[in-house]
Amino acid sequence: MSYLELDNVTKIYPNGTKAVNETSLSISEGELMVFVGPSGCGKSTLLRMIAGLEDITGGEIKLDNRVINKVDPSERDVAMVFQNYALYPHMNVYKNLAYGLKNKGESKEEIEKKVNEVAELLEIKEFLLRKPGQLSGGQRQRVAMGRAIVRNPKAFLFDEPLSNLDAKLRGQVRIEIKKLQKQMGVTSVFVTHDQVEAMTLGDRLAVINEGVIEQVGSPIEVYEKPATYFVAEFIGTPQMNFINGKIHANKFISDEFECSINKDVKDQEVIFGIRPENLKVSANGSIKIKVDLIEKLGADSIIYGYDKSNNYLCYRENGNTKIKANEEISLEIEDENYHLFDQETKKRLN
Amino acid sequence: MSRIFRITVSHSILICGVLLMIVPLWLVFASSTHSNNFIYNEGMQWKIGGEFFDNYDRVLNRKGGFTKEITASGIFYNSFIMAFGIASLSVFVSMMAAYSLVYFKTRFSTLFFWLIFVTLLVPLELRILPSYQIVSDLNLLNSYAGLILPLSASAIATFFFRQYYRSIPEELLEAAKLDGANSWKFFIDFLVPLSKTMIAAMFIFMFVYGYNQYLWPLIMTTSEKYWTVVMGLKMIYGGNSVDRYTYVILSLIPPVIIIVFLQRLFIQGLFQSK
Numbered sequence A: 001m002s003y004l005e006l007d008n009v010t011k012i013y014p015n016g017t018k019a020v021n022e023t024s025l026s027i028s029e030g031e032l033m034v035f036v037g038p039s040g041c042g043k044s045t046l047l048r049m050i051a052g053l054e055d056i057t058g059g060e061i062k063l064d065n066r067v068i069n070k071v072d073p074s075e076r077d078v079a080m081v082f083q084n085y086a087l088y089p090h091m092n093v094y095k096n097l098a099y100g101l102k103n104k105g106e107s108k109e110e111i112e113k114k115v116n117e118v119a120e121l122l123e124i125k126e127f128l129l130r131k132p133g134q135l136s137g138g139q140r141q142r143v144a145m146g147r148a149i150v151r152n153p154k155a156f157l158f159d160e161p162l163s164n165l166d167a168k169l170r171g172q173v174r175i176e177i178k179k180l181q182k183q184m185g186v187t188s189v190f191v192t193h194d195q196v197e198a199m200t201l202g203d204r205l206a207v208i209n210e211g212v213i214e215q216v217g218s219p220i221e222v223y224e225k226p227a228t229y230f231v232a233e234f235i236g237t238p239q240m241n242f243i244n245g246k247i248h249a250n251k252f253i254s255d256e257f258e259c260s261i262n263k264d265v266k267d268q269e270v271i272f273g274i275r276p277e278n279l280k281v282s283a284n285g286s287i288k289i290k291v292d293l294i295e296k297l298g299a300d301s302i303i304y305g306y307d308k309s310n311n312y313l314c315y316r317e318n319g320n321t322k323i324k325a326n327e328e329i330s331l332e333i334e335d336e337n338y339h340l341f342d343q344e345t346k347k348r349l350n
Numbered sequence B: 001m002s003r004i005f006r007i008t009v010s011h012s013i014l015i016c017g018v019l020l021m022i023v024p025l026w027l028v029f030a031s032s033t034h035s036n037n038f039i040y041n042e043g044m045q046w047k048i049g050g051e052f053f054d055n056y057d058r059v060l061n062r063k064g065g066f067t068k069e070i071t072a073s074g075i076f077y078n079s080f081i082m083a084f085g086i087a088s089l090s091v092f093v094s095m096m097a098a099y100s101l102v103y104f105k106t107r108f109s110t111l112f113f114w115l116i117f118v119t120l121l122v123p124l125e126l127r128i129l130p131s132y133q134i135v136s137d138l139n140l141l142n143s144y145a146g147l148i149l150p151l152s153a154s155a156i157a158t159f160f161f162r163q164y165y166r167s168i169p170e171e172l173l174e175a176a177k178l179d180g181a182n183s184w185k186f187f188i189d190f191l192v193p194l195s196k197t198m199i200a201a202m203f204i205f206m207f208v209y210g211y212n213q214y215l216w217p218l219i220m221t222t223s224e225k226y227w228t229v230v231m232g233l234k235m236i237y238g239g240n241s242v243d244r245y246t247y248v249i250l251s252l253i254p255p256v257i258i259i260v261f262l263q264r265l266f267i268q269g270l271f272q273s274k
Helices: A043-051 A093-103 A108-122 A137-149 A167-184 A195-201 A219-224 A229-234 B002-031 B036-042 B052-061 B072-103 B109-121 B128-137 B144-151 B155-166 B170-178 B183-194 B196-211 B215-220 B229-235 B241-272
Strands: A002-012 A018-028 A032-036 A058-063 A078-081 A155-159 A187-192 A204-209 A212-217 A241-248 A251-253 A258-260 A269-274 A279-281 A287-296 A300-306 A312-318 A328-333 A339-342
Touching: A002 A043, A002 A187, A018 A043, A018 A058, A018 A187, A018 A212, A032 A043, A032 A195, A043 A058, A043 A078, A043 A155, A043 A187, A078 A137, A078 B170, A093 A108, A093 A137, A108 A137, A137 A167, A167 A195, A187 A195, A195 A219, A204 A219, A204 A229, A212 A219, A212 A229, A229 A241, A229 A269, A229 A339, A241 A312, A279 A312, A287 A312, A312 A328, B002 B241, B036 B241, B052 B072, B052 B241, B072 B109, B072 B144, B072 B155, B072 B183, B072 B196, B072 B229, B072 B241, B109 B155, B128 B144, B128 B215, B144 B196, B144 B215, B155 B196, B170 B183, B183 B196, B196 B241, B215 B229, B229 B241
Parallel strands: A032 A187, A032 A204, A078 A155, A155 A187
Antiparallel strands: A002 A018, A002 A058, A204 A212, A241 A251, A241 A269, A251 A258, A269 A339, A279 A328, A287 A300, A287 A328, A300 A312
């Protein structure tokens, strides 16, 4: 059942820039949808349109069966967590949380009860009388969450809320957000450019590029079966390897190597993609690279090198590798785990 | 060693600065406590004399001017009302103007802003005849409203508030919008408390500006009942030296009260914004 629905939503700025182009998407109740994409791809614009902070040029946004295109932001029943938190600097934490409720005209006792409940949930009770300036980054983040939760909205909108935290805290808060969201069961949209955040948080991802949704699917779907060349390139670190070549008689042929493919694809120019972990060293492997650089991360090692036609390829090995720089290694493809993309339309072929 | 030297040097510079501010004031104050004849013969005095109460009582309560309608206390009262009116009105008007310029992005808001800013080039002295004409047509000659209104739109205060509002992050407005604040509420609940410091600074600035007005009150008051401080100094207490000193000391009190009172707010604001 669709709860938050975008139907051909378009945003064109007065100067003619098309930020979001006829985007349709449906998000079901209680789901956490992540918008992920490079900066400037329109993901924040899309979120802000849902929040009502940007006008909608075309199309329709529905929340709980109500068209909210022209509804005032405060009446849409959505709450937003901003990148810089946007806490009210002159109000203490209690007032920050209570402000929205006060404007709704709720009674003092009601407000106090709700604020205390949320403060308890987020463990910020002891800071209620402090001002945002006296809190640490993580605490501010909680207050920002609290301000969203206390209004008990139909949808949470997160606009890169973790990007101001340091790496360690980011990991913790990410888990907390996920837990809270599941516990409360509130439909959420989370915007990020960080693919680790996207993969770990989302029930589903929408990968956005230049105002267009390239693929919607569960994190694993998106990772294992990227629908377009862009998605394949954007999701996954280190990046997927790409080799240009062509299909002839159900065989992929490049300057470097050949491999038969398991699916009927008509003869055409293609991009062959393979993830670093789907390669393995093999004495008679068909892909030969000269090692250029090795990154040892402890749990695994990442080996970069050039093949004969000067493609920069990357291979991931578990544990601490014995391969040395400038060595020549042969790699082969594991378990037919490869991706084929049309060179022209950039769409997936297999 | 060099530390002590540095401290000595910096402190002597500071002490010089303090003396520069205090000494003339002290000279005037000490001189205002002697009898007129004594000052006339001996010049300004460093030591306090015995005529403090006589002099201050005389200056405060003696009726002056040609029609003997006004006393120095009345003059201070007039100037206080005028300066307070100008300061409060101009802070209010400037805040509203800056609010509309920054947050209601109408097509010509930048043009409007520069038009307002250009009025800095046309001070009251230049437009004194049309201003007089307007105030006279409105029947506001010899009234507090006539003293205050023509001076209560301040381009410089509008400029400062505009710059300040522009530095407030956009997200704050957006968060407030989602929390159901309309434009009036955003002004009252956010901009006013956030710009406390700026309000205090602008109020002090405009109060002193209003308090120091000379030409405008001189031109538009014909009744001595509405005389103001600077006029009084020229018209009533120009002759007698001791009365002049006394008057100068007394005339300092209203702005000092305002500054002392608002400085607390000012400093509070500085610490809060951290």
